[in-house]
Amino acid sequence: AETQSYKESAFQFEEYMAEMAERVNQALDDSVPLRHPLKIHEAMRYSLLAGGKRVRPILCIASCELVGGDPVAAHPIACALEMIHTMSLIHDDLPCMDNDDFRRGMPTNHKAFGEETAVLAGDALLSLAFEHVATRSTGVSADRVVRVIAELGKCVGSDGLVGGQIVDIASAGKQIELSELEYIHLHKTAILLEASVVCGAIMGGGMAPDIERLRKYARYIGLLFQVVDDILDVTKSSEELGKTAGKDLATDKATYPKLMGIDKAKEFADALVAQAHKELDYYDFAKAAPLYHFADYIAYRQN
Numbered sequence: 001a002e003t004q005s006y007k008e009s010a011f012q013f014e015e016y017m018a019e020m021a022e023r024v025n026q027a028l029d030d031s032v033p034l035r036h037p038l039k040i041h042e043a044m045r046y047s048l049l050a051g052g053k054r055v056r057p058i059l060c061i062a063s064c065e066l067v068g069g070d071p072v073a074a075h076p077i078a079c080a081l082e083m084i085h086t087m088s089l090i091h092d093d094l095p096c097m098d099n100d101d102f103r104r105g106m107p108t109n110h111k112a113f114g115e116e117t118a119v120l121a122g123d124a125l126l127s128l129a130f131e132h133v134a135t136r137s138t139g140v141s142a143d144r145v146v147r148v149i150a151e152l153g154k155c156v157g158s159d160g161l162v163g164g165q166i167v168d169i170a171s172a173g174k175q176i177e178l179s180e181l182e183y184i185h186l187h188k189t190a191i192l193l194e195a196s197v198v199c200g201a202i203m204g205g206g207m208a209p210d211i212e213r214l215r216k217y218a219r220y221i222g223l224l225f226q227v228v229d230d231i232l233d234v235t236k237s238s239e240e241l242g243k244t245a246g247k248d249l250a251t252d253k254a255t256y257p258k259l260m261g262i263d264k265a266k267e268f269a270d271a272l273v274a275q276a277h278k279e280l281d282y283y284d285f286a287k288a289a290p291l292y293h294f295a296d297y298i299a300y301r302q303n
């Protein structure tokens, strides 16, 4: 089959991810120098540099390169995306939201710095994201920068992350329909992945058809991420319970396996990888290799 050949290219996904993450980490480190008032900058750096996979920045840079842009042009936006992602995690972990004590193997921001500081660190990172894009994007037209800022603003707000979070909160403990579960995942997860590839493509000078293809690609991998998460929850918990047949985790959270059954959920995941790949078929296999492998990485991960 045609989509087999991206696997035959010499592209090394793991090395690519490691090298790109290293680059992103350096840029993030530089983006928040430690200064007065120390406490807020320490709290911002604590979560920003806590060692996430840097999926969103890497997607952004890969997408910029795919449409023929200079990857360096996407660096400020790549940092902004990670700032937004990080602030959403800080706020999501707060006692008034998910009330989590650990994140990425470390105490959550409010556990380490206190609730007041965690709220402010999130706010400051969100603000810095936009400032960073506006002031650091050199060598590209102001028109592209404004389009990127509009895309980012929309993806954070009430039609984006905030919208997904509020629907998620409202649905806790209730029976929800598949369409509502999909709304939550499209807004809490897929939308920032979507903004990542779209902003990368805008900075790289991509045309409207490129942007639409990449937007669809990101939507598929965003849903895929959550479907796979849900499937892993089931398979992990049944292993832990000594394979008690088909038992879900004992939470009130709606999941794909609960709403459609494990077999259908697996079929859905396979269909999503195939759809994501299909959006890339327009491009050279070699050029699109990072994005093909990204989809596989999300689909076939073990945790």
Ligand code: GRG
Binding pocket: 051, 052, 053, 054, 055, 087, 088, 089, 091, 092, 097, 104, 126, 156, 161, 162, 165, 188, 189
């Ligand atoms: C954005 C103003 C504003 C408020 C936040 C709290 C909230 C509104 C939204 C919640 C968003 C949320 C926590 C979504 C889950 C996202 C997700 C899939 C996280 C896991 O991402 P990975 O695997 O994590 O990329 P790492 O740690 O590798 O970065």
